[in-house]
Amino acid sequence: MRSKVRPEAEVDLELSAGYLWDAEGEALAMRFIKAVRATIDRIAAMPGIGSPVEYRRRRFKYLRFITVRGFRKYLVFYRERTDHVEVVRILYGRRDVPQLLADEGNV
Secondary structure (H helix, E strand, O other): OEEEEOHHHHHHHHHHHHHHHHHHOHHHHHHHHHHHHHHHHHHHHOHHHOEEOOOOOHHHOOOEEEEEOOEEEEEEEEEEOOOEEEEEEEEEOOOOHHHHHHHOOOO
């Protein structure tokens, strides 16, 4: 199955990589980007691999998440579509994730 990364998720990736670059350097930021891309590839190969999101809002019903290997506090949120996997957000897990997802009008 192919994957489609929403613009919001691309921004999340860029911001997180930028933060890691500033805090720890280029090598860690590049490793993070590769780990996220590998996670997205794993999702596309096995869409059911992630855990269902269990927030009570109805719009999250088909949303799943998985941690980024090597970066346990980062979460990739996605949903399986008919012909692709849609990556919705890539978020640091210690943030107010339910609120960030709720702020997305069409999650």
